[in-house]
Amino acid sequence: MKALKINPIVIILINIIAPTMYIFISGRYLQIYLVSFATCLLVLMGRFKRILALWIVYALMFFGYYFSINVEGLKFVGLFLIVLVQAVPCLALASILITKYNSAQLLSSLETLHVPRILVVAVTITLKYIPTFKREFGYILESMRLRGIKFTWKRPIKSFQYFIVPQLFRCAALAEEVTAAGLVKGIDAPVKRTSFYEEKVTALDISILTVFAVGLIGGFIWR
Amino acid sequence: MKKIKIKDVVMVALLSALYFVLYMICGSLSMVFGAFGHAISPGICALITGTVMYFVSRKVARFGQFMIMQAILMLLCAIMGAGYIPWIITSMIGALIADFIASRETKPSVLKVALASGFFHVGQACGVFIPCWFFLESYREEWISRGQTPEAMDEMIKYTSGAMGVIATVVVFALSVAGVYLGYLILKKHLDKKDAMAA
Numbered sequence: 001m002k003a004l005k006i007n008p009i010v011i012i013l014i015n016i017i018a019p020t021m022y023i024f025i026s027g028r029y030l031q032i033y034l035v036s037f038a039t040c041l042l043v044l045m046g047r048f049k050r051i052l053a054l055w056i057v058y059a060l061m062f063f064g065y066y067f068s069i070n071v072e073g074l075k076f077v078g079l080f081l082i083v084l085v086q087a088v089p090c091l092a093l094a095s096i097l098i099t100k101y102n103s104a105q106l107l108s109s110l111e112t113l114h115v116p117r118i119l120v121v122a123v124t125i126t127l128k129y130i131p132t133f134k135r136e137f138g139y140i141l142e143s144m145r146l147r148g149i150k151f152t153w154k155r156p157i158k159s160f161q162y163f164i165v166p167q168l169f170r171c172a173a174l175a176e177e178v179t180a181a182g183l184v185k186g187i188d189a190p191v192k193r194t195s196f197y198e199e200k201v202t203a204l205d206i207s208i209l210t211v212f213a214v215g216l217i218g219g220f221i222w223r
Numbered sequence: 224m225k226k227i228k229i230k231d232v233v234m235v236a237l238l239s240a241l242y243f244v245l246y247m248i249c250g251s252l253s254m255v256f257g258a259f260g261h262a263i264s265p266g267i268c269a270l271i272t273g274t275v276m277y278f279v280s281r282k283v284a285r286f287g288q289f290m291i292m293q294a295i296l297m298l299l300c301a302i303m304g305a306g307y308i309p310w311i312i313t314s315m316i317g318a319l320i321a322d323f324i325a326s327r328e329t330k331p332s333v334l335k336v337a338l339a340s341g342f343f344h345v346g347q348a349c350g351v352f353i354p355c356w357f358f359l360e361s362y363r364e365e366w367i368s369r370g371q372t373p374e375a376m377d378e379m380i381k382y383t384s385g386a387m388g389v390i391a392t393v394v395v396f397a398l399s400v401a402g403v404y405l406g407y408l409i410l411k412k413h414l415d416k417k418d419a420m421a422a
Contacts, residue, residue: 126295169413
């Protein structure tokens with residue numbers, strides 16, 4: 001089966017609407033529905049490893065919840081897991097946004113939402129920068145190792161300083177580079193932006209959103 | 224009051240990414256302290272992220288910086304399936320107050336940044352308090368149906384409403400102020416060195 005190409009805006013809209021619906025419809029129904037819907041969407045997108053990861057994480061969290069909720073000293077873990085588990089289907093979809101789509105595709109699709117351009121640029125940069133932190137932290141650890149500096153709980157503020165200061169100044173340096181690259185591409189030009197990745201809303205996208213909405217309506221009937 | 228430029232937006236975006244990562248780590252760790260930890264989790268996060276707030280106020284110093292930062296955080300949380308409308312509204316109001324306090328000058332005093340951080344994070348904390356103040360019963364039943372125990376919910380409500388809610392708000396504010404002063408202590412010599420080199 002050929003993997004379907006879905007506009008990122010569909011995933012963004014689903015993730016924005018889904019948690020909001022917890023106020024209006026049954027939480028249990030929404031949990032089951034979101035896991036099923038995310039699984040189907042990932043199947044259509046051909047993301048089978050992601051489905052496996054979603055189900056393993058989901059199952060482990062529920063196992064952890066049922067195990068810890070009955071143990072007096074570990075109750076807080078269970079209560080934390082049950083809060084966290086609600087976001088797992090949305091997180092699985094959000095991870096697709098970071099790994100499957102590039103910045104230009106995200107920019108193009110976010111612009112269709114008519115959100116201010118400043119915010120669109122900012123959110124795209126933030127989304128793309130978050131996954132690099134593990135690598136950045138690795139660089140900091142490596143530099144510290146070379147200088148013979150260690151993280152220690154005995155001096156928490158000093159240790160925190162070793163981590164945060166390079167990270168902050170790295171952000172400042174990176175901001176210069178990203179801005180220069182953006183300006184070259186005309187990011188601040190006061191005209192409507194065009195893109196090689198023109199992300200148009202297709203009939204498939206509308207169908208997916210319709211199915212999602214119908215499923216949510218089902219939540220009002222479920223009691 | 225200087226207008227925000229694209230360079231400032233990029234800087235805020237990158238620092239927001241760092242803030243978001245620290246926020247997630249601290250938010251998870253605060254759960255260890257149970258219901259009270261959950262109530263004051265924005266304060267615990269603020270204690271750690273105060274350094275980022277202070278850095279933003281020194282490196283960007285434009286009106287709207289905290290609003291953009293908060294909007295990015297809220298949008299990210301919404302995209303990751305953790306959005307909640309009352310939380311978004313109170314957080315944005317807190318960020319607007321923070322901007323009025325500390326973003327109208329190029330180099331606001333540490334106290335102003337600390338107060339701004341206080342309002343910024345109290346705005347986030349109100350997102351936890353508001354359901355307990357206004358839709359208590361439906362909020363309680365809803366979370367019980369999602370797997371929370373009635374005892375845990377009652378404990379959570381105890382710490383987020385009435386006098387305990389006020390205490391939790393004060394604790395969040397105090398931790399936010401402390402976080403910025405911690406950031407000031409950490410960054411003072413680094414920023415002074417940079418300023419001296421620039422001069």
